[in-house]
Amino acid sequence: MPIPVVLDVDTGVDDACALLLAALHPSLDLRAVTCVGGNAPVDAVLANTLTVLDAANRPDVPVARGAERPLLEEPVDARHVHGQDGMGDLDWPKSTRQPDPRHAVELLRDVLLEAAGGDQDGRVTLIPLAPLTNIALLxxxxxxxxxxxxxxxxxxxAAEVGNATASAEFNVFHDPEAAAIVLDACADLDIDVTMYGLDVFYAPRVGREVAKTLSAPGDRSAADLAGRLIAFQCERFGGEGATIGDAGAVCAVxxxxxxRRERLPVRVELAGTWSRGRTIVDRRDWTGDMTHDPHGQARSSIDVCLEVDAQRYATLWLDTVSGGLR
Incomplete structure (x- = not known):
């Protein structure tokens, strides 16, 4: 049976790529999408999410508005990367569909509690592609x-690199307290966690010329939108190809x-002057004598993605958004 999934997004060009994959792939059962402020303010995120699902012909998927801002930090956005509307300023027709009246946390609660009442195959894979504010609250x-x-x-x-700062990746940097709470809660509740971070994020790429084959003027299909999203990134960053970004996390499901993953202890730095928001991935051999470390081992050990078959995931995304699997 298809894998039940829920996406939590801050759409976002790369979130849009992920939404198209999750909405179109026949092996996924997209139960809901929840929105949080991040790449753009939450109302723009909500509008973009509904628009992407319209392009994918998925009006059946409920979409809810969530947290406007981080738990403690002042909100920032990444419209300098994603365009003023948060999704490439593509002049794409906006959805007229109304969102679900529930708060995102309430929609998540209801979907997951319903899944808890069924069999194991009906349990939901939760795929947050945004700051983790909604998930921490949930x-x-x-x-x-x-x-x-x-x-x-x-x-x-990330285990190795940052983008929002030299140390921190944007989603964790945007709300580091929320990320820390989620890791701690998952340790308490025995929830398996995989971190698909910057170590693999940029690797699956689609070329500019390939993107042109997806787009057709006036088509307004999912494939057309996918091609335009890649083309926007190529223009914005001056490259001959662009990453599918968040869609890689959906590919990993x-x-x-x-x-390639390793089970590793992970903490979130909350106090560092230069490193606030960094995910501290502990790659030491804990079979040795670590008694001199005053911090000890992190409570949360999660699967950290360290290498990716980039071509495999790029092909999976392309086949899906172009209709090759439908």
Whole structure:
């Protein structure tokens, strides 16, 4: 049976790529999408998300508005990367569909509690592709939802690099307290977690010329939107190709063998002057004597993606958004 999934997004060009994949691939059952402020303010995120799902012909998927801002930080956005509307300023027709009246956390709660009442195959894979504010609020407010979660596969963090700062990846940097809470809650609730971070994020890429084959003037199809999203990134960054970004995390759910993972202790730095928001991935050999470390081992050990079969994931995305699997 298709894998039940819920996406939490801050759409975002790369989130749009991920939404198209999740909405169109026949091996995924997209149960809901929730929105949070991040790449753009939350109202723009909500509008963009509904528009992408319209392009994918998925009016059946409920979409809810969530947190406007981080738990403690002042909100920032990344419209300098994603365009003023947050999704490439493509002049794409906006959706006229109304969002679900529930808050995102309430929609997540209801979907996951329903899944908890069924069999194991019906448990939901939660795929956060944004700052983790909604997920932190969910897990601490309604811990019973853990019974409905198969695993969490989130895009965020990194073992080696940063982008928002030299140390921190944007999603974790945007709300580091939320990320820390989610890792801590997942340790408490015994939820399996995979971190699809910057170590693999940029590798699956689609070329400018390939993107042209997806787009057709006036078509307004999912394939057309996919091609335009890649073309926008090529123009914005002056490259001959662009990453599928967050869509890689969805690929990791569909084809988990496409990434090499290691189970590693992970913390979020909350106090560092230069490193606030960094995911501290502990790659030491803990069989040795670590008694001199005053911090000890992190409570959360999660699967960290360190290498990706980039061509495999790029092809999976292209085949899906172009209609090759429909």
């Amino acid at each position: 897990l601490r407010s309604y811990p019973a939802v853990a019974s409905g979660i198969r695993e969490i596969v989130f895009m965020g963090g 569909l084809e988990p063998a496409g990434v």
